[in-house]
Amino acid sequence: MLPMSNVDPQELAKFSELAHRWWDPESEFRPLHQINPLRLEWIDARVGGVAGKRTVDVGCGGGILAESMARRGAQVLGIDLAGKPLKVAQLHAMEAGVQGLAYREVAAEALAAEQPGSFDLVTCMEMLEHVPDPASTVRACAQLVKPGGWVIASTINRNAKAFLFAIVGAEYVLRMLPRGTHEYAKFIRPSELARHAREAGLDAVAGCGLEYNPLTRRYWLSEDQSVNYMLAFRRP
Template sequence: MTHTANADPQELAKFSELAHKWWDPDSEFRPLHQINPLRLDWIDQLAAIKGKQVLDVGCGGGILAESMARRGAQVLGIDLADKALKVAQLHAMESGVANLAYRSVAVEALAEEQPAQYDLVTCMEMLEHVPDPSSVVRACTALAKPGGWVFFSTINRNPKSFLFAIVGAEYVLKLLPKGTHEFARFIRPAELARWIREAGLDLGQFKGMEYNPLTGRYWLSGDTSVNYLVACRKPLKP
């Protein structure tokens, strides 16, 4: 059974085009480098990464996947943007990170192949780039072990997020390449919460991520009006 449908070729091409810049902290991926310590620490505080079997869905160039491996997890990063994956593999090799592997495979296909195999599944900044995000949520749930953690991050859909995440980040501040995001694909927390519950996960906490353009500082808060993260757990018994 093939699962190539839940990927947008234009989105994959967009990230492949930028792949060579992924590990340049002064490139278009600078925001990812800046937010990574925040989300890594938050995930680690809740799920204790060390020694865990971890899956990073939509891993791109491997910024989060590699940082989780450095904290002692056994990590598999998956993505369908092949150039970004090659960059991730090369960087891991150059950095000598051994407990880290990458695969080009759809999350739905991996869920059929390796159900309930991971203590921790992360899916960051990916849901807003696929045609059917609820399918990704279901697959991430299937991949988690009973009692395992699943983390998502995405962007809210409202006038403020349009102003901040598209107009501000892509056009005014030029933090991201123009066209990185499409407003219609942004996801309200209530929508994501519904998919999470329908998939059979227990909804944990939501966290907002804020940015001050004057200081260039990011921080986690209770404000989910633009960027937000959510922590979930798979029940021990269905």
């Protein structure tokens, strides 16, 4: 959490409306709020508990995952290159009084050069499909983590089913996300993500899929990685 002396009250006021939109579980960010507990439990189980772990959340956005990990006792740095969501995240953390949480507007590659091998856990959720060079981000994550530490990433598979579910269904039919949120060509197959990680010196440890029922509006984790999925890697 940033010290109160380092906060401009006018900035707090400016981003208050944005903050409540990002953290409104019924807004366009509803899917992130719904899947966050599932992701958090899976991450927690993989790494033997996030409590006490020095963690960096790459592409943290408004801080939904970063804040939930901090609430569990992790020492979290959330990083992003989008300034407005970071301010939203900072404001929400201050309003909630969350400890052990900080945010920076910095690229993963720049932080990796600055603090190599400094983190027990690196998370990168729903970010790799939004960058021009996902392999570069994976390399940065591998550089950031300590030997024996964990890198956990989530993204979207690239196939016909993923196109139907993640773009046609989510953006056009169900309107769960704004149109244009995703670009099919940037989706990443699990084998491609695993290759990027292997080339960066990481070992694949575990994976899972994330499924959704539009009738019950319920998400759950499964073995099916055909659309949304998470992979866990470890640095030897």
